[in-house]
Each structure stands twice: as structure tokens, then as C-alpha cells.
Amino acid sequence: MEEDLFTAAAEERREKEPAGRPLAVRMRPRTLDEVVGQRHLLRPGSPLRRLVGEGGKGPAGPSSVILWGPPGTGKTTLAHVVSQATDKRFTELSAITAGVKEVRSVIDGARRSSGAYGKDTVLFLDEIHRFSKAQQDSLLPAVENRWVTLIAATTENPYFSVISPLLSRSLLLTLEPLTDEDLRGLLRRAVADERGLGGRVSLPEDAEAHLLRIAGGDARRALTALEAGAGAALDKGEETITLETLEGAVDRAAVKYDRDGDQHYDVTSALIKSIRGSDVDAALHYLARMIEAGEDPRFIARRLMISASEDIGLADPTALQTAVAAAQAVAMIGFPEARITLAQATVALALAPKSNAAYLAIDAALADVRAGLAGPVPPHLRDTHYQGARKVGHGEGYRYPHDLPGGIAAQQYAPDGVHGRRYYEPTRYGAEARYAEVAERVRARLRGEPPGEPGAEGERPGKR
Structure with a gap:
């Protein structure tokens, strides 16, 4: 087992020379109790704690684990902790x-190690979604026979990127982005802990806030930036990591943006209003500010989906499709690549023709309902799929549109209280111009007027 001897020697050497390793590696938790965030996975009796064995008695449950979450949330860390807690060899691919x-x-080596020395192996496979189906199939015998404890990590939805046989044999754990409070505790521990900076420098609040902004929920990114800032401060003979020193070290300007304060809402509002106003360059500016500030890309994508319906609507029906596709892509790829997807959607929405007709229509309809203008459903529209419905007149007189020329039946659909009310007032912009023409023709047919002879307009909300 020369490989194990060399591995052990290398680990011992790294333990004796901690300063030579990156800060993110030195601060890697050694037990589950040191892990920051992921409280939903670390509660007593959770599947993860059962996997490492309560009280160090060994693993329980499935021998394969899939960790799904954005970068920097602790997937590699959890794999190391499982390895140490169960006293197993750790191999990373x-x-x-x-x-x-x-x-x-690796699997052959694990079988030899288990048979000759009684030492089992944890195989940590990062980016498993990049493996083809055939490559993932090669893992199945080792998982089924428990030759290794497989811990696979992915930033993409495993239901789309991991084969079903492997997924069904695995414990799926979803990791959440770390909160600012999680990262704040980690940064302060790294500054004070002997494994970290050992108190050689201090971290003021403004510099700490900048680290939280640029981290974006990524612990590794936060610690890497902290290490760069500390190195720059010590090189200048300073004992404080000032904001200026930190900015220079990470080569990024501090963005005046508070994800929990006024700036958060102001910048978000400015993004949406710039899209509504068709100023594509201003929209991209505010998008960049949100990205640089570490805003959750899923939040941005949700706002774009709302804008697609609220401000564009049927003037460009593909706008919502674009926004939804962008949201799905963002959830699958994450930052930094997600910035491109968000930019594409922002540009498309900003340059699309605009209409808030659907937004105004539903609010007008809701206002009438809340004002009590609901009324009973007309008898001919009521449900007839139960015994006795016809006896009380339900469905009587209903005209089936598919049996009529043009597929439109001249009959009353709305309750008496709102019959004749017009909620949808289409614009003449973009594709909605066609919807406007169709709506007029259909409304005329519903009133029983011959094609091409529309009568008086229906009553509009607010004109009763």
C-alpha cells in the first residue's frame, strides 16, 4: 500500500506546514459540528449524521450520497468530514x-485496501453531472456492493443530470447558499483561529461587509478574498485589512448595495423600470450592480419573469418564455455563467414592445369581485356531470361552440352582475395589435352580431 503510505506522509507534512495551504483548505471543518450553514442537514438524527454514525460507531443507511448545491456551500467539505468521521481513506476525482x-x-484500490487492511474508502467525485451515462454506469457495481462510499457533488439538478439507477441508490442532500450570518461567523473564525490568520490582522465592519457582498453565499470565495486582503495588508506592514486594501487585493470596487436595505429595493426597482422604459443600457447597468453585489440570481430571474407579464404581456408573448427559460437555466448553472443568461433575458425584455393590458385586466376583474360583483354562474354554464343536474336546469340551453361556424357561440358567459364589462383593453403595440383585432371580432360575435358589423362597445370598468 505504497499509495497510502505516501498519502499519509503528505497529509502529515501539510498538517505541519499549514501556512503553505490556502486559507479555505486550512479552515475546512473537521467535524460536522464545525460546518457552517446547512442546518437542515445537521440536525440531530438527520440522514447525514446517521451516515457518519452516531457517536462515531460507523456509517448507516445508503453508501452513496449526492450533494446538490451551488459552489462554495460545502460539498467537498462534507465529503472530507464523512471520511474523517468514519476513519476511511479519502480519494477525490x-x-x-x-x-x-x-x-x-480507484475502485480496484478500494477493494484491495478493504480486503488486505480492513480500510474502507470514500470516493468523492466532483462535477458528476459532467460524466456521460456510460461513465456513471461504471459506478453502479461499486455502489451496489459497497466497495466504496461514493459522495458525488453537482451544481446541476441531479434529476436531469444523474442516471436513475444511481440516483435511486443514493441519499440526495440539497445544500443551500450560505447566509451572510453564516459567512460572517466563518470570516471571524478565520481571522482569529490559529489554523487561519491567527489574529495577525483585524477585519473592520466595512471590509467585512464587502467580503460578504462579493462572496455571494460562497464560503470558498469569501475565504480566498479574505486571504488576499490579509496578504496585502501584511505586505504593507498593516495590522488592519482596510476596505481600500481589500478592494485593491481582490481588484473589485465596493458596490454601494445592501441586500437587506433600501439599496436592494432601489436598484431592483430601477432595473424593472428601465426594462419597462425600454432603456436597455440602463437595465444592464442595474443588472450588473445586482450581480456585483452578490444578489441571488434566482431572485433576479423571478423579477424578470414578473416583468415579462406585467410590462410586456401579449405585445410579445415570447417574452415570458424567454424569462422562464432564463430562470430555469440560472437554477441549473449558477454564477458566474448565469450572468450571461440574465443579460440575454434583460436585453430581450428591454427591447420588446410593451403592454400592461393583461396586468390592468386582472386587477380590474379582481376589483369587481372584491366589490361583490360576482353573482351566480349562469345556469347553462353550470356543471352537468352528476345525477340530477339536468332536473334543476343546469346546462339547459348551452350552445357547444365547436358545433357552430367559427367556433363561437353567441351566449352569455359572465354572471349578470358583470355581463358586458370589458376588462381586457389591448394595446396596438407589437403582437398585441393582432389580439386587439381578434378581441373586437369575437366580442361582436358573442353579442350575436354578424361578422364585420361590430356594435357598441361593452361597458368598461370604472364607467358604470
Whole structure:
């Protein structure tokens, strides 16, 4: 087992020379109790704690775990902790560089280690979504026979990117982005802990706030930036990581943006109003500010979906499709690539023709309902799918539109209280111009007027 001897020696050397390793590695938790965030996974009796064994008695449950979450949320860390807690060999592969050959080599080594030395193996496979179906199939024998404890990490939805046989044999754990409070505790621990900076520098509140902004819920990014700032401060003979020093070290300007304060709402409002006003450049500016401030990309995507319906609507029916597709893509890829997807959607929405007709229509209809203008459903529209419905007149006189020329039946659909009310007032912009023409023709047919002879307009809300 020369490989194990060399691995052990390397680990011992790194323990004796902690300063030579990145801060993010030095601060990596050694037990589940040191892990920050992910409280939903760390509660007593959780599947993760059962996996490492209560009281260190060994693993329980499935021997395969899939960790799904954005970068920097602790997927590699949890794999290391499981390895240490269960006293197993730890082997790490990345699906970016490894293939079936490397996977089989690790599995063969794990079988030899277990048989000859009684030492089981944790195989941590990062970016498993980059493996093809055939490559993922190669993992199944090892998982089924428990030759290794497989811990696979992915930033993409495993239901789309991991084969069903492997997914069904695995414990799926979803990791959430770390909160500012989680990261704040981690940064302060790194500044004070001997494994970290050992108190050699201090971190003022404004510099700490900037680290939280640029981290975006990513612990590794936060610690890497902290290490850069500390190095720059010490190089200048300073004992404080000032905001200026930190900005220079990470080569980014501090964005005046508070995700929990007025700036959050002001910048978000400005983004939507710039899209509504068709100023594509201003919209991209505010989008950039939100991205740079570490805003959750899913929040931005949700706002774009709302804008697509509220401000564009049927003037460009594809706008909502674009926004929804962007939201789905953002959830699957995350930052930094998600910035491109969000930019594409923002540009499309800003340059699309605008209409708030659907937004005004539903609010007008809701206002009437809340004012008591509901009324009973007309008898001919009521449900007839139960015994006795016809006896009370339900469905009597109903005209089936598909049996009529043009597929439109001249009959009353709305309750008496709002019959004749017009909620939808289409604009003449973009594709909605066609909807406006169709709406006029259909309304005339519903009133029983011959084609091409529309009568008086129906009553509009607010003109009773």
C-alpha cells in the first residue's frame, strides 16, 4: 500500500506546514459540528449524521450520497468530514479530468485496501453531472456492493443530470447558499483561529461587509478574498485589512448595495423600470450592480419573469418564455455563467414592445369581485356531470361552440352582475395589435352580431 503510505506522509507534512495551504483548505471543518450553514442537514438524527454514525460507531443507511448545491456551500467539505468521521481513506476525482479508467482504478484500490487492511474508502467525485451515462454506469457495481462510499457533488439538478439507477441508490442532500450570518461567523473564525490568520490582522465592519457582498453565499470565495486582503495588508506592514486594501487585493470596487436595505429595493426597482422604459443600457447597468453585489440570481430571474407579464404581456408573448427559460437555466448553472443568461433575458425584455393590458385586466376583474360583483354562474354554464343536474336546469340551453361556424357561440358567459364589462383593453403595440383585432371580432360575435358589423362597445370598468 505504497499509495497510502505516501498519502499519509503528505497529509502529515501539510498538517505541519499549514501556512503553505490556502486559507479555505486550512479552515475546512473537521467535524460536522464545525460546518457552517446547512442546518437542515445537521440536525440531530438527520440522514447525514446517521451516515457518519452516531457517536462515531460507523456509517448507516445508503453508501452513496449526492450533494446538490451551488459552489462554495460545502460539498467537498462534507465529503472530507464523512471520511474523517468514519476513519476511511479519502480519494477525490473530478469528472472534468477523470474518466472510466480512473474510476475503475480507484475502485480496484478500494477493494484491495478493504480486503488486505480492513480500510474502507470514500470516493468523492466532483462535477458528476459532467460524466456521460456510460461513465456513471461504471459506478453502479461499486455502489451496489459497497466497495466504496461514493459522495458525488453537482451544481446541476441531479434529476436531469444523474442516471436513475444511481440516483435511486443514493441519499440526495440539497445544500443551500450560505447566509451572510453564516459567512460572517466563518470570516471571524478565520481571522482569529490559529489554523487561519491567527489574529495577525483585524477585519473592520466595512471590509467585512464587502467580503460578504462579493462572496455571494460562497464560503470558498469569501475565504480566498479574505486571504488576499490579509496578504496585502501584511505586505504593507498593516495590522488592519482596510476596505481600500481589500478592494485593491481582490481588484473589485465596493458596490454601494445592501441586500437587506433600501439599496436592494432601489436598484431592483430601477432595473424593472428601465426594462419597462425600454432603456436597455440602463437595465444592464442595474443588472450588473445586482450581480456585483452578490444578489441571488434566482431572485433576479423571478423579477424578470414578473416583468415579462406585467410590462410586456401579449405585445410579445415570447417574452415570458424567454424569462422562464432564463430562470430555469440560472437554477441549473449558477454564477458566474448565469450572468450571461440574465443579460440575454434583460436585453430581450428591454427591447420588446410593451403592454400592461393583461396586468390592468386582472386587477380590474379582481376589483369587481372584491366589490361583490360576482353573482351566480349562469345556469347553462353550470356543471352537468352528476345525477340530477339536468332536473334543476343546469346546462339547459348551452350552445357547444365547436358545433357552430367559427367556433363561437353567441351566449352569455359572465354572471349578470358583470355581463358586458370589458376588462381586457389591448394595446396596438407589437403582437398585441393582432389580439386587439381578434378581441373586437369575437366580442361582436358573442353579442350575436354578424361578422364585420361590430356594435357598441361593452361597458368598461370604472364607467358604470
